[in-house]
Amino acid sequence: MTYTDLIFDLYGTLVDIHTEESAEVWEKTALYFGFYGARCTGAELKRAFEREMAARQAKAGQSYECFPDIPFEQVMDALFRKKGICTEGLGQNAAQLFRIASMEHLRLYPHVLEALAALRAKGFRLWLLSNAQRVFTAYELRYLGLGEQFDGIYLSSDYNCRKPDRKFFAALLDEQKLDPARCLMIGNDRETDIAGAVNAGLATLYLHTGLTPPDQEPADPARTPGKAPADCRRYEYEGDDWAALTALLCRL
Incomplete structure (x- = not known):
C-alpha cells in the first residue's frame, strides 16, 4: 500500500451542508x-x-x-x-x-460511513483536518455519526490557523508523527485543501463536488485514481460517489 494515512476535509468532501447567514x-x-x-x-x-x-x-x-x-x-x-x-x-x-x-441542510454524502469503514478495514489510518469551528462542528460530527470514525480530529479553530496554512497541516503531521510521503489529503477545494497539502509535502485527491467553489476547475479525468500514471501524487475525481471512490482508493 503506497499510502498509510488518509486525511479528509469535512464540508464538501464528506458532508453536504448549506447555510445562509441572512x-x-x-x-x-x-x-x-x-x-x-x-x-x-x-x-x-x-x-x-x-x-x-x-x-x-x-x-x-x-x-x-x-x-x-x-x-x-x-x-x-x-x-x-x-x-x-x-x-x-x-x-x-x-x-x-x-x-x-x-x-x-446538513447530511452525509451517500455511502460515507461505509466508505470510512471499508478504508479502515483495508488498513488505512483516517484523520480529519477541517477548516471548522469546534463550537459547531463537534456537535455536527456527533449528529452525523462521524465522531468516532477517525484516528484524530483536527479543527482549525483549535489551532488559530486554517488551510492552506502549512502550520495547520504540521499540527497533524508533527503531533501524530506522520510521514508526509505516505499521506493522501482528500478535499474539495483546490486553494485550501489541495494547495495547502502540496505545500506540506502530501499527495492529494481533489474532489470536484457541489460545494467546490464555483470558480474552480472540474476534475481532470486523466488523474482519476486507477487511471492516473503509477507515479501520480495529484489525483482528481469528479463527484461525491463514495461507493465508487472507495474501491479506487483501496487499489492505491
Whole structure:
C-alpha cells in the first residue's frame, strides 16, 4: 500500500451542508442577545461582529499567522461583555443558535460511513483536518455519526490557523508523527485543501463536488485514481460517489 494515512476535509468532501447567514438569522441571534439585556438589532449585531472579528484576525495576522481562524464563540462572548453582560456560556450558546438558524441542510454524502469503514478495514489510518469551528462542528460530527470514525480530529479553530496554512497541516503531521510521503489529503477545494497539502509535502485527491467553489476547475479525468500514471501524487475525481471512490482508493 503506497499510502498509510488518509486525511479528509469535512464540508464538501464528506458532508453536504448549506447555510445562509441572512438578515433573519442575525435578527434571531440579536433577539437572544436581547433576552440577556444586550439589546441590539440584527444589523447592529452583524456590524459589531464583523468589526470584532476583523480586529482579531488583523492582530493574529500581524503577530504570527497568514490564515488565522478565530473561535466564533469568543467573538460572541466579547460582544456580550461590551454590553456589560458577563454570564458564562452565552457566547457559545449564541454561536450555536446562529449556526442552527442559518442551516438549511446538513447530511452525509451517500455511502460515507461505509466508505470510512471499508478504508479502515483495508488498513488505512483516517484523520480529519477541517477548516471548522469546534463550537459547531463537534456537535455536527456527533449528529452525523462521524465522531468516532477517525484516528484524530483536527479543527482549525483549535489551532488559530486554517488551510492552506502549512502550520495547520504540521499540527497533524508533527503531533501524530506522520510521514508526509505516505499521506493522501482528500478535499474539495483546490486553494485550501489541495494547495495547502502540496505545500506540506502530501499527495492529494481533489474532489470536484457541489460545494467546490464555483470558480474552480472540474476534475481532470486523466488523474482519476486507477487511471492516473503509477507515479501520480495529484489525483482528481469528479463527484461525491463514495461507493465508487472507495474501491479506487483501496487499489492505491
